[in-house]
Amino acid sequence: MAEKTINPILKQVLELGPTVAFFLLYLRIKDDAFTIAGTEYTGFIIAALVFVPILLVAMGILWMLTGKLSRMQVFTAFMVIFFGGLTAYFNDERFFKMKTSIVYGVMAALLGIGLLRGQSYLQYVMEEFIPMQQEGWMIFTRRLCLGFAALAIANEVIWRTQSTETWVKLETFAFPIVLMVFIWVQVIGLQRYFIEDEKTATED
Template sequence: MAEKQINGILKQVLELGPTIAFFLIYLRIKEDSFTIAGTEYSGFIVSALVFIPILLVAMAVLWRLTGQLSRMQVFTAFMVIFFGGLTAWFNDERFFKMKTTIVYGCMAGLLGIGLARGQSWLQFVMAELLPMRPEGWMILTKRLMGMFVALAVANEFIWRTMSTDTWVKLETFAMPAALVLFLWVQIFALQSYLIDPAADPDAAAKAKDAPGDDAKG
């Protein structure tokens, strides 16, 4: 089913709003502790638990308005619920911090599996948004896999060696910003592989349909 178009600002609010809400809630209650069902929880853990319904509501609204959710959004929601549950069950904030490492690690692993098969699964997901020759997709996939590995390692280093306050700020702003900047740099670096659909509609159609089976990076 084709995705319904909605206001771009509203879509950004629904996609980024839950993370910003988590950050603001954490800032408000980070020094507090809360007793729930006889167990005392830190402000960080309560913020993580409140984040779950906020994320699910935002995703439900996004699905209602667009008719679609990406696999990555569904996977991320599952990881948030799973590790948020472990965080509450064991009353241990480390589980929620590990979530970021595992999400980035899984994305790197999936791209790596595709590359081992001689395919760019990134092309399969994003070809409609960025028409590009298969060789370009293979290069971008290899580089993005490396970036995901770097972010996973960085997250492990940050949460194991730095304060919770520092981790929240870096996880909320620095790591997503680094990923966006990386992607922008790669788009400019791979200009020679991009296809202009207006100038070469046949090549654009092939790039969109091709799963990247035989492309070599």
Template sequence: MSRTGDRPTMSRDINPILKQILELGPTIAFFLIYIRIKDDMFTLGGTEYTGFIVAAIAFIPILLAAMGILWWLTGKLSKLQIFTAFVVIFFGALTAWFNDERFFKMKTTLVYGTFAGLLGLGLLRGQSYLAYILSDMLPMRREGWMILTRRLTGCFAVLAVANEVVWRTLSTDLWVKIETFAFPIALMAFLMMQMSLLQKYLIETDTSASGDGSRGKSDG
């Protein structure tokens, strides 16, 4: 059970495939809209916009709708999802206001860079903020959490730098494809590889026991 202010709310599980659709669907929708209108120009309020900027603007309500459905079905949203939505809205608004696609491209750098910075700050304090967020779902010893946090901090930093290189040196078409597919696939592959390497740090839980303290704890 989670709490919103003073009002308790129940977290609910949903079909994992539906959850993935709601989380990844907006990005795929942005890609499809962009591919469809990338060569077109649109006049809105007397200002002419490229297909990329229109697709970026359309991405915002699609993302908010998907997050609203996810919250309605599960009763919760992660802090990372809320932060990402805020960044998308902020940089999407800047993109529309200044009619400059560079703002929307930079948002990916900010998201990955912020994740790297926050995890790195925790490491400097001798803590794993990752464990604080995920330890309930993935019981693991402190040593494992610290290793994973260090590696993920480096991964996010590399992705942030890679995004800067890609959008500044390659075409918009290539950036959209890399942003939509390459970055998420690289991150997913990295995480899957880490889970394999960190198996020895996982804490096994005894689902047949209840209230006997058999479940391990991570001190993150």
């Protein structure tokens, strides 16, 4: 199925909406306890479990509208389902918190493996959107690899040392914003490696 273009605002809502819904639900029930089948669960765990179907529904709608899901989206959904299940089974919120570390860690590892092979896996994913020389892609990949590793370490430190509420706020807003700004700064800083459009080059 060919990828279709949809309203960018709707796309952002479908991609970010589930996380925001998790955050709002957590704030609403964070101090409550729920007993299900004789087991008591905290508000955080209930919010984490509700987050799973919300995410799957949003991804399903996104797939129906665009005809495509990125590998990162599929991988993230798998991690959410897997660690959400462990969280419920063991009634332990730590599994859901460490999910973020593993996602960022896997991304850093994948990029690192590519670098060891002299390749930029990032280029395969983003070259269509950012035409850039090979040297630029290698620099970008090295920096993003370190960025993912730093976020994985930061998440581990935060969830192990800070309150659940602090972690939820950072997970929902700080981590995505930091990653977005980091990538944007790198793109701006690597403009000298951009490949000019043939038409532009001819006009010059």
